[in-house]
Amino acid sequence: MDTFPSHNGTETTEFILLGLTSQQELQPILFVVFLLIYLITLTGNFGMILLIRFTPQLHTPMYFFLTHLACVDIFYSTNVSPQMLVNFLSEKKTISYVGCLAQCFVFVTLLLTEYYMLGAMAYDRYMAICNPLHYKRRMSRSQCICLVTFPYLWGSMVGTMQVILTSRLSFCGSNTINHFYCADPPLLMLTCSDTYIKQTALFVSSGINLTGSLLIILISYFFIFITIMRIRSSKGQCKAFSTCGSHLTAVTMFYGSLTCMYLRPANKQSVEQGKIVSVICIFVNPMLNPFIYSLRNNDVKQALRRIFMKNLVAMKKSSLLTVSQ
DSSP states (O other), X not given: OOSSOEETTEEOOEEEEOOSOOOGGGHHHHHHHHHHHHHHHHHHHHHHHHHXXXXXXXXXXXXXXXXXXXXXXXXXXXXXXXXXXXXXXXXXXXXEHHHHHHHHHHHHHHHHHHHHHXXXXXXXXXXXXXXXXXXXHHTOHXXXXXHHHHHHHHHHHHHHHHHHHHHTOOBOSOOEESSSSOOHXXXXXXXXXXXXXXXXXXXXXXXXXXXXXXXXXXXXXXXXXXXXXXXXXXHHHHHHHHHHHHHHHHHHHHHHHHHHHHSSOOSHHHHHHHXXXXXXXXXXXXXXHHHHHHHTOHHHHHXXXXXXXXXXXXXXXXXXXXXXX
């Protein structure tokens, strides 16, 4: 039984990616820009993971979820960045059929994982602010592991379903994808098969998961807001709000870009618009998340300050020993 769709007696073995732009003079500039973005993304997220790992004060449920969010952002960006960077400097901008399906699977899996990871983080803030007396019991290690495992499993299931539907499509004529990575909307523009089932599944899945995860966040913050408003001191209110500020900023950026990215019909105009939104979603958000969670978070800032002072003292001791010798 054939694995790949065939047309005119031949198999679709590869696709050509048009990328962000066809202007050759811009390719080296874009390579440098996106290489810097990718390196900042890796440095920021790996730095956040290591900071949490080696700082006992950050061994709490909130930072447990943040560690996994950083991991998701690393793989989310890595799924697209290396291929895109190679294509900037090569004349043949191709991706194999299997590679294309694999990229689609990883993209959908990590996208949905981040949906519900942000939802789990909102639930954690709800428990910490609205039910502080039951927080340790409700957010035990086993409970946190369950809340983290579900997004990965659910994302993998939906990703597998979407890839199976894509693999059943036949691609006729042009194999040129008008995008910088393998995404469903531009792929649907190439098929000669009936796309009703695939488009319906894509739209329903995107709508349900986007709405479902967003509802978890909105309901959590609705009760958080009510609880904070009942706090009599303005200092207490500010302190409660400060614990949610970074998460709310990340949620606004993430869901804002995704709403524009997926709740649109698959046509030529939407694909062109989708390139810009995809850059924000795939590159900008994962790059900014570590800075959002560090610059707007007192615990992280204090941990960074302690590490900086510790290294500064060690450097001073080292220089004094060198001078004495």
